[in-house]
Amino acid sequence: MCPEGGEAREDCGSREEWTLLFWTSLAVIVPVILTLWCSAQRSKRKTYMKEFFRKSKHGWHYTDLFNKPTYCCVCSQHILHGAFCDCCGVCADEQCLRRADRSLPCKEIMAPSRPDGSTEHRWVRGNVPLASYCAVCKQQCGTQPKLCDLRCVWCQTTVHDDCMDGLADAETCDLGEFHSLIIPPHYLHLVNKLRRRHPDEFTKLGASCGRSWTPVLVLANTRSGNNMGEALLGEFRTLLNPVQVFDLSELTPSKALQLCTLLPPGRVRVLVCGGDGTVGWVLDAVDAMKLKDQDQFIPRVTILPLGTGNDLSNTLGWGAGYAGEIPVEQVLRNVLDAEVVKMDRWKVQVASKGVYFRKPKVLSMNNYFSVGPDALMALNFHAHREKTPSFFSSRIINKAVYFLYGTRDCLVQECKDLDKRIELELDGERVALPSLEGIIVCNIGYWGGGCRLWEGMGDEPCPPTRLDDGLLEVVGVFGSFHCAQIQVKLANPVRLGQAHTVRLVLKNSTMPMQVDGEPWAQGPCTITITHKTQTFMLYHSAEQTDDDDDESSTSDPERPQSCNF
Ligand SMILES: [Zn+2]
Ligand SMILES: [Zn+2]
Ligand SMILES: [Zn+2]
Ligand SMILES: [Zn+2]
Structure with missing residues (x-):
């Protein structure tokens, strides 16, 4: 009896254990399976969406959370997440996306105008920009919690639903404030119909777009400066014709610039x-x-x-780095007001010693060439950034790290006695060098992220420089500590002279060098810097920012002479 009873109890106990095991594993496995299933569904949905977005005529983007109150353009419901088109501004939740894509047209990049040459507004209902005002009653638009009020995707006019009847120029759209920057759809329609594609024909067609028409192409690098490019692309597509906005991660500049050959010469x-x-x-x-x-x-x-320390941009008056301080509309206004200047571009030829059969390395230079401590800083910085890219995504950390490298190398003195290892020729004449560690050859006014190298500080007179004088400015530095002092405006570099052609002969040893911030280590060689071309740039007055805002930032010594084109 007893053993039997024990067996039964044992049996009972093991069954209990099994039940416990079953429920425990169920409690573990079910959530895991659910999570896996959900993530599989999610990735399936994502690839489906990607495919759908790719085929669509709209420029759809998906967001998990809209950054302002948003209503679906199909079902009029308030939505938190869904897709929006960055060309025409249509928004839709996932359920309505297919219908929105089919039934709502996007901004047409190419379309005929009416017989009299005018075009009509293209209204999109709802989700008007936050601070927009009605063109009729001047009251704020989009204040009601529903899909309401209208915006024209070309001229950006906003108007209340109820005020629509009172709109004076309801029939014709003048493309709004930026009409002289927009490529109108009817222009491309006419170009497409041309039998003979000749520049004169483009000029004739361009006359219909107004005498001050200077269409702008936007080329954005989405990899520069904390991914600001992505958002900028969307904003420019909203304000301009989407056809004139290019993402350089998808298309090379030379392909994008081919659009210039369909526009009136000299205007783009x-x-x-x-x-x-x-x-x-x-x-x-x-x-x-x-x-x-x-x-x-x-x-x-x-x-x-985008990013920091852009000396070329700073020299031309566009600031050293844009982080959204001014709205994109103001950027376009500045482009409208800018004047045309000419700028020299240079060819840097590096012929390594003892290598006779290989072609010399040829680089283009806009900003500066240097050998010595600042190139070493750039080289160290570059090497570390390649290793840990995520650490270098912040502008402030970048600046701090850059400065640390500078001071650390004070101790190392890797570029010691440069004057004994290098020969400098300006326009064919040998220059006697003082005891130096670095030589910098500048085309533009700024160097090292917002520092005026040639003028320096103080009132000491110096030979004038211009962006288009065909001359390079050559200076020397005593070391990395001197470099750092120059950057914080506590010292001046040694002016070595100006020249049309600069030749440097590195006799022995390996030295750090850089062209426009791209550093490398170079063995014995001959470097020849000669004039390559002149290019037309746009100059914006009174926007130059020195590293610190001292009184010198208001003066404008490098102001280029504008030319009338
Ligand atoms: Zn909907
Ligand atoms: Zn669209
Ligand atoms: Zn309009
Ligand atoms: Zn109104």
């Missing part, structure tokens, strides 16, 4: 959103147009600087 402006490096990339593409016999289509280049 190109706005580059990116760092000095991106500007150099675009200017190389502009030079390539000259080689393709497209001289007459060459655009005037202007800059919206």
Whole structure:
């Protein structure tokens, strides 16, 4: 009996254990399966959306949370997440997305005008910009908690639903404030119908867009400056014709610039959103147009600087770095007001010693060439940034790290006695060097992220410089500590002279060098810097920012002479 009873109890106990095990595993496995299933669904939905967005005529973007009260353009419901088109501003939740895509047209990039040459407004209902005012009653629009009020996707006019009947110019759209920057859909329609594509024909067609028409192409590098480029692309697509806004991560500058060859020669402006490096990339593409016999289509280049310490942009009056301080509309107004200046571009040839059969390395230079401590700083910085890119995503950390490298190398003195290892020739004449550690050759007024190198500080007179004088300014520095002192305006560099051609012979040892912030280590070689081309840039007055806001930032010594084109 007893053993039997024990067996039964044991049996009972093991069953209890099994039940416990079952429920425990159920409690663990079910959530895991659910999570896996959800994430699989999510990624499936994402790939589906991506495919859907790619095929769509709209420029859809998905967001998990809209940054302002948003209503679905199809079902009129208030929505927290969903998709929006950054060209026409239509918003929709996931359920209504397909219907929105089918039934609501996007901003048409190419369309005929009416027989009299005018075009009509293209109204989109609801989700008007936050601080927009009615063109009729001047009261704020979009204040009611529903899908209400209208905005024209071309002229950006906003009007209340009830005021629509009172709109004076309800029939014709004049493309609004930025009409002289927008490529109107009817222009492209006419170009497309042309039988003979000749520049004169474009000029004739361009006359219909007004005498002051200077269409702008926007080329944005979405990888520059904390991914600001992505948001900027959307804002420019909203304000301009989406066809004139290019993402440089999808299309090279030379492909984007081909649009210039369909526009009236001599009128096109190109706005580059990116760092000095991106500007150099675009200017190389502009030079390539000259080689393709497209001289007459060459655009005037202007800059919206992303990232920090953009000396070229700063020299041309566009500031050292843009972080959204002024609205995009103001950026376009500045482009409208800018004047055309010419700027020299240079060719840097590096012929390594003892290598006779290989072609010398050839680089383009807009900003500066240097050998010595500042190139070493750039080289160290570059090497570390490659290793830990995430650490270098902040502007402030970048600046701090850069400064640390500078001071650390005071102790190392890797560039010691440069004057004994290098020969400098300005326009064929040998220059006697004082005891130096670095030589900097400048084309533009600013160096090292907002420092006026040639003028320096104090009132000491110096030979004048211009962006288009075909001359380079050559200075020497005593070491990295001296470099740091120059950057905080406690010292001046040694002026070595100005020249049309600069030749440097590095006799022995390896030295750090850089062209426009791109550093490398270079063995014995001969470096020749000669004039390459002149390019048309746009200059914006009174926007130059020195590192600290002292009184010198209001003066304007590097102001280039504008030319009438
Ligand atoms: Zn909906
Ligand atoms: Zn759209
Ligand atoms: Zn309009
Ligand atoms: Zn109104």
